[in-house]
Amino acid sequence: MRRADVAGPALARPSLAIPAGALIGAVVTVSLALELLRPIALLLAALVVLLPALLVRDAKLYWLSVFLFALQFDVKKTLVDGLDVLRTLQLDAQPWVFVPEIRLSDLPFLALLVLWANDLRLKKARLRVPGISWLALGFLGWAALSLARAPSRYLAAVELLRQCKFFVVALYAANAVESKQTLKRMWLILLLVVLVQGGTTIFRFTFDYYGSFFGDLFGRTLVPEGREHQAELLIDPYGESGLGGLRNSFGTTMSAGTTSQLLLLVLPLAAFACTRNPVFRRRFACALVFAVGGLGFVLTFSRSSMIGCLAALTLGAWFAVRRRYISRTLAPLLCLGLLALLASSAPMVGDYFTRKSLNVTVRFEQYETAMSMIRANPLLGVGLNNSVVDARRYAQFSYSLIDVHNRVYETPIHSFFLTLLVEVGVVGFLLYMSMFVWAGWKAWRLARRSADQEAAFSALVLLLGLIGLGVGVSTNALFEDGVETLVYFYAGVILSLERRAGAAGESASRAPEARARRARQEARLGE
Template sequence: MQASGGMRAASAVGVCLGAATLVITALPSPMLQLGLLGLVCPLVAVLSGNLRRVLLAAVLLDTPLLLGTHLGYRPDLADFGGLVGWDISVTTLALAGLYALWAMNLLGRVGATHRPAWRASLPGAAYLACVAVSMLVAEDVTAASFQLALIAQMFLLYLYMVSVVRTREDIVFLVTVLVTALAGEALLMVAQGLGGSSFSIPSITGRVPLSTLTQGQASRIGGTIGSANAAAIYLSLLLAPAISVLLTPLGRWRKRLALLAIVLGAGALILTLARGGWVAFAISVAIMCLLAHRRGWLPITAPVALIGLVLLVGLVFRTTIETRLVAYDEGSAASRIPLMQLALRIIEEHPLLGVGANNYVLAMQRYATPNFSDYGGDWLYLVHNHYLLVWAETGFIGLVAFLWFLAATLRAGWRAWQTNDRLVGALALGFTAAMVGHLVYMNVDLFNDRAQTQTLWVCAALLVCISRVEVRSERAAVSEHALTGQGRASRARPARLVLLG
């Protein structure tokens, strides 16, 4: 009877989503499309039985799909890489639903009540405060509010996750959704690369830059994210966690899903032609293999097999890799150095508070004249170094807050990795290794758009959630042992890890 009911619910969900897709296709406005999705999600949740998980899954799936619109669109900011408007997306709607549910739980005592984890969220709150304060010195307050709106949404998502995601089952569910999203995005990118053409779905567009094709170079694939570099950030940040799933005691189907995501993701990462993404992925995998072997989780043959798998994928895309590494890149790498020097000039004059959030692209045009070309500058764009960008826009205080946020995340991951819990330790190792790789990657690329920002904040939140779950379970075991005097906790069977809802 339960299986029959589950099949009926799944069928109903499929019919609803299919009908919604057809209706969305005919809608003229992204806002109307978002409104329809807002109506469909509760229906899907009722049929599936868990609204909270449906909304969280919507956030994770929206990270690469970028279903939304920008209110107050500013083409003058788009030309130089700035944030172009107030971002309203599926994530925005899902956050509204999640906080409405949370408020009902807190005020009405309906279901489990989870108090806000303010202490764990303090580094993120400090960075958000610095972004808000920078508006006081911003030349264009409206442009600054675009970034404030984005960071505020990311902080609210972070606060919700670290406060409400409390169980091992929740962690497994979120990791499964992330790996599924990775596999889906990578599959689209590989298909796009092999087909050599663009695709278009309502509100979703995949692009192959025609300029690279016409010059006879290998094309760069951006998938649904659009930018090849942004897609590389997304892929390289999630590949290490996908590999870590193979080290956990989870079931076969999740490990097979993770293996599929790894193979497709590695191929898609190659097709982005983002050398920084390749380096970040290599660093994260090296760290993970070294520490996993140190814990006895990884036999010496496993890294060899992994290297063989990567080499196999590399052979498939050998021509693409050789072209990117050997062929002339039109000064792409060299042109970033003058942009960094320009950022340092701005920082020199505005060291404490910066020029204001999302105001760098406005300020740099004044500093680029008249002698930008004197030190090699021939391409004016947003600086490809996220640390310098944060410092230039929010000042030294903002940079310290951002580094505090990253350090707190790594500390949580390191603490969780050192536990004896194989599930928690392996997942923490994967996410921590990925974060370390991206500490390096942030020196040479852009991390300001929603896709990169949301992926970073979601991974950071999951690391904190993982560390908090393990800390609570260890304390519970100690308390139970002290009360019974029998060590019952040490003999208890581990909790069954299933995908609920």
């Protein structure tokens, strides 16, 4: 990337740097004197993040960078006691989302919303509501209707609030990501996310450290688990393959599946940053970032995400040759090298995909139960976030302790699309899917036909991230707030790119007419 692209914003008010430093020093001194170690850590972190916003020239760009970077951290504060909720609901399995919470990424996003609202008030910006927004509002309205028959309206309301937040994120991205400078800053931060997630995953795997980096700084965040659960985290707990003794690693979240989904969204950017692209110039550095992120992705040992990655890479290779990111002579060599690598590691790849066959059987039983729930509630569904609550009614139990039917309800349904269909019915499912199919179609057109090379590159990496994740969650759950927020942000950026491309095309089509008009005026003046 060019030097100007990666340089930080210049200080807008250098005179504030001295009092800011004095304030930090005073806070540290008082906290140490009172032996308040935890508050000092939190206050220092808050000051380090907040003070630059007062000093940089473009506060919106700064807060956008902080927001995107914070999405990868599973730092949150729940508003109610989750254990009390679980005891009250008395469920067979723990839902993915069951408490309202304030996440670290919500704070910079709130700052972005305040700045955006101020620009709208001063008429420095204009609110643009894309046509796809009506599909989103239709989905939210239909999901709200499902609350009427949901067994647990509390769980449905918690999830509905999350979905409303995601819609606001998409609307903000569609309006605020307007300049190439903003787009390049976004790509730079997401490359940093690849590096952090990959590096952290490798670190955990190498040093066998799987605890939280923050400890109990933000209170209790995990429900205590027993030894049986720890055994489930092993890739091959019974040592039936060559992968015995290994376990799923993860990054800054406490889930290998979540880490792999986050990397699915951002790895296409790192991969194409290594090619002959119009955005990044330091390709060797980008190749190192991609190598770290790719290795971390493999160490999550997520089969469903790996299948999604292969689907995105296959489509990406076709686009790379078509858009001349990779030469036609280099592409066959890369394919041969990949095939040779797969052939040499065939036994390990086989072990990778065939391990834990019992889990696969359990998931198929979950899908059978889900289909029974869909047939019984085809229109409204069982209620948003209520698939776990209502599952027992459609159970097939056995008195045998080893029967797979009795394990179906240990976890929620491991298929995002089936879960969505169960919870909001056919109508809600079609509304939701139409949003992202529409956004994906716009990205496809931009990636194939846009004359703006940077817009085509941006649309391509966004499209590949969404496709890879979509394939991955067909047999896995999608529940992590940071991942879903980034999905909606991607959709909003695609809409912004499409709007800018349409405006540029309209200007280009009017240019010949304007030149002809000026020529006629000059001819009249000459006469």
